[in-house]
Amino acid sequence: MREETDEPRTAIFGDVAVVAVSGELDLILCVKLAPELDAAMRSPVRAVVIDLEAVSLVDSSGIALLLDAFLRLDQCGRQLAIACPMGSQRRAFEVTALDRQLPMHETRQAALAAVGAADR
Numbered sequence: 103m104r105e106e107t108d109e110p111r112t113a114i115f116g117d118v119a120v121v122a123v124s125g126e127l128d129l130i131l132c133v134k135l136a137p138e139l140d141a142a143m144r145s146p147v148r149a150v151v152i153d154l155e156a157v158s159l160v161d162s163s164g165i166a167l168l169l170d171a172f173l174r175l176d177q178c179g180r181q182l183a184i185a186c187p188m189g190s191q192r193r194a195f196e197v198t199a200l201d202r203q204l205p206m207h208e209t210r211q212a213a214l215a216a217v218g219a220a221d222r
Contacts, residue, residue, distance in 0.1 A: 110138040118219040119147045120210070124156035127164030127191075139171055149181035149217035153210045157186075160194045172204055181205070183213035 110131075111122045119142035125131055142150050152168065154160070168184060175182045183205045186192050195201040207213040 110135045112138055112142050114145065114147065115219060117146075117148045118151060118214065118217055119145060119149070120151045120153060120214075122153040122156070126159040126161075127154065127157050127167075128159065128161045129163040132163045132167050136167060139167065143171065143174055143180075147180070149183065149219065150175060151183045151185060151210065151213045151217060151219070153213070154184060154186040154191055155210055157191045160186075160191050162194070165194055165198060165200060168204065169200065181217045183207055183216045185210040185213040 108124045113120050113122075121135075121139055121142055123131070123135060127135070139150075139152070150171065152171070157164075172182045184207065186195065186206050187208050192201060192206070195204065195206060205213075205216060207216055
């Protein structure tokens with residue numbers, strides 16, 4: 103049974119966008135998340151933090167979306183940080199070894215610190 107999800111939410115803190123996601127980061131949620139994430143990346147922020155702390159599962163659709171976000175931001179010289187605690191939500195990144203390629207952090211606070219933002 104699919105876990106209930108909230109709509110992705112974006113908050114702008116100065117020059118950092120924080121996109122919070124909850125539920126299962128699968129194709130269904132990626133369809134909702136993609137425009138939200140695209141809007142954050144099109145904004146004039148210097149960094150984007152994607153908060154996956156409330157995500158229970160990440161599938162290949164979620165991985166592809168996050169990898170695309172990382173590559174797009176990197177091409178523009180901007181930063182991405184992903185808050186993703188150890189556990190089921192990080193397992194897909196570990197299996198694909200992307201946990202060593204993507205800027206993964208245990209908590210939202212650690213992700214914010216990694217992009218030089220104050221605790222939000």
